[in-house]
Amino acid sequence: xxxxxxxxxxxxxxxxxxxxxxxxxxxxxxxxxxxxxxxxxxxxxxxxxxxxxxxxxxxxxxxxxxxxxxxxxxxxxxxxxxxxxxxxxxxxxxxxxxxxxxxxxxxxxxxxxxxxxxxxxxxxxxxxxxxxxxxxxxxxxxxxxxxxxxxxxxxxxxxxxxxxxxxxxxxxxxxxxxxxxxxxxxxxxxxxxxxxxxxxxxxxxxxxxxxxxxxxxxxxxxxxxxxxxxxxxxxxxxxxxxxxxxxxxxxxxxxxxxxxxxxxxxxxxxxxxxxxxxxxxxxxxxxxxxxxxxxxxxxxxxxxxxx
Numbered sequence: 235x236x237x238x239x240x241x242x243x244x245x246x247x248x249x250x251x252x253x254x255x256x257x258x259x260x261x262x263x264x265x266x267x268x269x270x271x272x273x274x275x276x277x278x279x280x281x282x283x284x285x286x287x288x289x290x291x292x293x294x295x296x297x298x299x300x301x302x303x304x305x306x307x308x309x310x311x312x313x314x315x316x317x318x319x320x321x322x323x324x325x326x327x328x329x330x331x332x333x334x335x336x337x338x339x340x341x342x343x344x345x346x347x348x349x350x351x352x353x354x355x356x357x358x359x360x361x362x363x364x365x366x367x368x369x370x371x372x373x374x375x376x377x378x379x380x381x382x383x384x385x386x387x388x389x390x391x392x393x394x395x396x397x398x399x400x401x402x403x404x405x406x407x408x409x410x411x412x413x414x415x416x417x418x419x420x421x422x423x424x425x426x427x428x429x430x431x432x433x434x435x436x437x438x439x440x441x442x443x444x445x446x447x448x449x450x451x452x453x454x455x456x457x458x459x460x461x462x463x464x465x466x467x468x469x470x471x472x473x474x475x476x477x478x479x480x481x482x483x484x485x486x487x488x489x490x491x492x493x494x495x496x497x498x499x500x501x502x503x504x505x506x507x508x509x510x511x512x513x514x515x516x517x518x519x520x521x522x523x524x525x526x527x528x529x530x531x532x533x534x535x536x537x538x539x540x541x
Contacts, residue, residue: 257275257276257279257402270329270332270333270336271329271330271333272329273325273326273329274326274327274329274330274333275326275401275402276326277322277323277325277326277329278322278323278326278350278394278397278398278401279398280318280319280322281318281319281320281322281323281326281357281394282319282323282353282391282394282395282397282398283394283395283398284319285315285316285318285319285322286315286316286319286357286390286391286394287391287395288315289312289315289316289319289387290387290388290391292308292311292312292315293308293312293384293387295308296308296309296312313364316357316360316361316364316387317361319357319394320357320358320361323353323354323357323394324354327350327354344404345400346397346400346401346404349393349396349397349400350397350400350401352393352397353390353393353394353396353397356386356389356390356393356394357390357394359386359390360383360386360387360389360390363382363383363386364383367383
């Protein structure tokens with residue numbers, strides 16, 4: 235992958251450099267200076283064929299690295315190149331708008347102008363979306379795992395190259411030093427720079443996606459581990475029921491209490507039986523003896539005294 239990345243990035247840089255240099259040379263005024271309009275193709279070529287494709291290649295290369303330090307450095311390089319692409323495109327847009335205003339011409343009326351506006355929106359949208367995701371406290375690498383950013387960035391590079399080619403082939407732009415063959419060479423350089431980046435995206439899309447998914451899976455994997463470690467104290471309530479059951483053990487003593495009560499009730503039965511025996515014996519003897527003796531003695535003595 236290192237060799238493939240070096241070859242593709244080298245080809246992209248060479249094509250972009252040659253194309254931009256030719257545009258700069260063709261855009262210069264006869265006195266050697268730069269006209270206001272000349273800044274438009276120069277800056278747009280730099281954005282569409284140098285900074286943009288290079289940023290895409292850096293992003294793809296980053297997905298193959300294992301070192302965290304390498305990933306962070308490539309992340310910053312990718313962001314810097316994309317910021318450079320947006321800045322160059324902004325300068326190119328300002329130059330053409332000012333030039334048209336000076337000549338009282340309408341804006342975005344040609345297919346080239348409309349395509350260029352869409353490409354610029356795609357560049358700023360991809361960069362702005364990445365910045366917004368990062369600002370949402372999602373981590374500096376959060377947007378690398380987002381398909382919208384990948385697709386948006388690749389689309390921006392493709393649209394930028396298409397806009398550059400349409401501008402190069404525009405019939406109204408024919409500098410004296412720019413022949414038909416040179417135009418074709420510049421167009422090939424622009425297309426080559428974009429196609430190399432697009433090929434790198436397509437060839438590595440599956441591998442990079444798997445790498446990014448693995449990275450995403452690893453990051454949340456550490457978080458639940460920490461959460462489970464943090465949740466470990468929450469398992470203490472499992473010990474609490476054990477303690478509660480231990481504390482509830484004395485509650486089983488009442489089960490022995492009825493045994494004691496039954497033991498205590500045994501004397502009660504004895505006492506209940508004793509009075510029963512006593513009551514059965516005492517009343518049976520006393521009433522039988524008393525009435526039998528007293529009536530028999532009293533009547534026998536009293537009549538004898540009367541005689």
